[in-house]
Amino acid sequence: MCVYNTDQVYPEYLVLYQRLHGGESAPRLMPEAPFLLELPLYWKNVDRNPAMEAFREHWIVKPRICELIQLLADETASGAALEVLSARRVEDSGLWLQYVAFKQAVHEKLRLSGQQRCTPPQDLARSLGNGSLWAALDAERLEARDLSVAVNELLLWHGTSREAAESIAERGFEISERSTHGRRYGPGVYLAEDLSKSISYCPDKAGPKYVLLCRAVCGQIFYTEKGWHDEAGEEAARGDKHCVLANPGKQGPREYILLQSAQVYPEYIVEIGEASQPDVTPKQTRVYALTL
Template sequence: MVYVAQKNLAKFQELMDTTYRPIPTQDRPCPKGTCGKMRGGCPCVRPGGSPGLPSGYEVKSVIRNENSGMFERYAQRLGEIKRSRGFAKALAPSLFTQEPTREGFADVLAPLDSSLNEAYLWHGTTVRRGLAIAQDDFSLHFAGSGAGSMYGEGLYFAESCTKADEYSQAEPGGHYEGTHALLLCRACLGKFFYVTDRDPGAKQKVESGEFDSTIGDRAAAAKTYREVVLYDPDQVYPEYVILYDRLDGGKTLKSNDAPFHLELPVYWFNVHRNPIADPFSVHYTVRKKIKDLIQRLSSGTCSGSKPVVLDVQRVEDSELWNRYVGFKAGLHQRLRSRGETRCLPPNELDGRPESGHALTSKLLEDEVDAEEAAGIENMDVALNELLLWHGTDAESATAIAESGFLFGSAGTVKHGRRFGEGSYFAEDLAKSIGYAPASSAGVRYVLLCRTVCGHIWYTEKSSDTEAHQDAKRSLKHSVLANPDGKGPREYVLFEDTQVYPEYIVQLAVNDDFT
């Protein structure tokens, strides 16, 4: 999964605005928690109430699901319906989502097969459940468990985002407090069974092969909404996860310049889990696409002979991540208390505003695949969050990935104190490889780490064993050592919570590094 670019969020905002309808139904919970389910909807749920029926929605972030296996199953099912039906009669009037997506959305939405009633539809859910569906697909095991089953146990979708929003729930007290989620799904209706009232037997009509889906038209019968029900997960592809806020009581849209990020990196397998309530610690061998990206990053940041990346494992550890984001949150709070908005970046410290950027950050700017591994979009530039290398041995690499760097403890791996106490990181991979002894098989280990450098103490001395003390006295969070102004530059960090060891990289290098 990847984030949709900020510039394209306006398209999804337009689609939500276009498919919004100010109609309450009995499925929208009472905002006060006092009324039960009643025909015509809770009397507390009215447009513009605070709380009440939302007066609109504000898109905060959009994640695109790029799951080739899932999409292949969808395409195969589409082909089966095509061969079986040839052509399916269209719904009249057409779905809300069909008209606006025919023009002006080509840069974010795919062309659809109207002969099979293929359409984009909304599905309301929670943020975490939406992310899980995007990763693992829909499951009929949970179908109807939370929202009833008027037309039999199946997967329910809506043409109106307002209807789908009835089933979207936030996470009180958590990272997604106040944040809701809809899935924008590509669905193939094929030949649909049309009904205007409750019909639990609709599923059997579809399973018999007579129809491919059900359209429950409560708009015709009760002036509310039309819903689409599918009974085969392969007939739908959850293409986008849309995170949004509800607008109540006359609140209006505000500018959306700052991206809203998920609690965990969007490309993690465990992105849908709660790292506090649902802990995890696993190492995954990355896909070839990501291994190739790490290879390009390795080659591009190495001043010596170019290494060959043999293997890459991504570390997904909730405890280490919680410590890391806790440090970031605390640093943000300290900056705000001092009226500061950002820390000076490395290129403003060394007097080279054009060329003094961290090598890894500069390379990632031009990498189209970076957001699937550690793109700059995921990094907090205000805190000088950087990707840096750390060379070590195989045993220490595993220990660090499991327990963190443990600064100051007996298990800490030290690489000298040329610029004071702390753990040393480099943007030039050649520097880190120098600290990575070759195994008997000739393999060297480096960690590619997320680091929060914060306010940086900058020195061009060739050696300065008191640098860490000078930095701390000046309320700095790290040291950037640039010997004689010529490099290679090293970063010295003081706290283990400033570092998240995200990738264990195995390398083969020439004898130049011995």
């Protein structure tokens, strides 16, 4: 077959092969092979090489993605109903490369130890039952389908101020001993499954709240049920763990405290408001005549 216009062809798959002779076995693909397929397929910059061409852009998401983030908010908020007012996707090559490097390091450590995966959080404590939710996100190509189960890569919320959200999207998270928040379980990046818990970290003032929907590589997890355990991070690090999972009194809400900023990628800046109450006042029925 011969085509005469390049627009007629789309190179969808890259196939590597090698001819084998006399019972030879296929060589293992080297992990340092320069493939650049780790950028999410739905990113606007998916065709760029993040290691060679730096970019830092924010994109307003399509309405369908906003609907999916709303679905995630509905399923994970334990308090009052919340409404997603707007969302922007953060596409930052520098932050992404740091995140991918950390994830690859955890994968490599697993391989060298002979383990198949890190201990999943549901084996440590009861988790939110959002199987159908993740299936919906997967089907619509929100980033859930790209999460690595082996290293406990999760989607988690982080509540903050608008100014801090913008700063984190530009420079990443900063972990400080002097932080006014994040001292209950030691220094780290505090994330939650429960959106209402993350909202509690937002400034207490009228108007919209701002949260980050983050990818997080939780890796090997240190688990605590104490209400206050400010040495948890140090104990986790000594035990070669990557994060703390805090479940106060086995009652929750659970929090994940990531020990390194490179473990977290702030992918969406989400503006949240209180859900408006539906108007249930009876209205007069209007009848319209349709004239053909």
